[in-house]
Amino acid sequence: MKLFSTTSMMAVKYLHDHPRVLQELRKEHLAIRENKRPKDPIDLNDLKSMRFTRAVIFETSRLATIVNGVLRKTTKEMELNGFVIPKGWRIYVYTREINYDPFLHPEPLSFNPWRWLDKSLESQNYMFIFGGGTRQCPGKELGIAEISSFLHYFVTRYRWEEVGGDSLMKFPRVEAPNGLHIRVSSC
Ligand code: HEM
Numbered sequence: 001m002k003l004f005s006t007t008s009m010m011a012v013k014y015l016h017d018h019p020r021v022l023q024e025l026r027k028e029h030l031a032i033r034e035n036k037r038p039k040d041p042i043d044l045n046d047l048k049s050m051r052f053t054r055a056v057i058f059e060t061s062r063l064a065t066i067v068n069g070v071l072r073k074t075t076k077e078m079e080l081n082g083f084v085i086p087k088g089w090r091i092y093v094y095t096r097e098i099n100y101d102p103f104l105h106p107e108p109l110s111f112n113p114w115r116w117l118d119k120s121l122e123s124q125n126y127m128f129i130f131g132g133g134t135r136q137c138p139g140k141e142l143g144i145a146e147i148s149s150f151l152h153y154f155v156t157r158y159r160w161e162e163v164g165g166d167s168l169m170k171f172p173r174v175e176a177p178n179g180l181h182i183r184v185s186s187c
Pocket of ligand 1: 070128137143
């Protein structure tokens with residue numbers, strides 16, 4: 001799925017560019033491995049314990065906003081800031097810039113997963129990374145679990161370096177037109 005692959009790619013990019021974050025993330029995952037034999041898989045309790053990993057995923061999704069907005073349809077005529085929206089209109093609610101609002105996210109352009117350790121940030125009503133209201137993404141926790149699992153095996157088993165082709169686009173959508181080329185070696 002594209003959301004999974006793009007978020008994972010951007011996490012790899014940000015982790016590469018922020019060694020202190022990578023170190024903290026690796027620490028979390030190596031601690032999980034300490035209680036396991038090498039081939040033991042991770043389980044639900046391990047996933048739940050990945051607090052910093054979750055923060056890295058949210059910060060990646062904030063800074064590399066993949067979903068620019070959400071779609072809605074008015075079920076009745078409504079007025080918003082003096083504008084009347086007729087019943088039955090399809091609306092694209094553009095939420096992207098909220099992620100870069102300095103009043104909501106101090107130093108919005110810096111990659112700082114620690115800001116998400118305050119769990120209340122995830123449930124603020126201006127948080128639209130997974131949409132909002134009754135149509136919020138039902139795959140949210142599954143998506144986070146998939147990316148967490150990928151990061152778990154990636155950072156505990158491998159090291160990587162970039163080898164070019166890394167010109168990334170953030171707008172109108174996040175993509176690496178030439179791919180993000182990395183050389184991977186086992187730890
Ligand atoms: C990083 C991963 C993901 C992100 C960032 C994401 C984001 C979103 C967003 C922003 C919406 C629109 C919500 C709204 O209109 O309020 C959405 C809807 C949806 N997502 Fe996800 N999603 C992710 C993963 C997944 C996964 C893994 C699944 C299923 C296996 C999934 C299934 C859906 C479905 C079915 C909807 C439509 C919900 C509805 O209209 O009622 N998503 N997602």
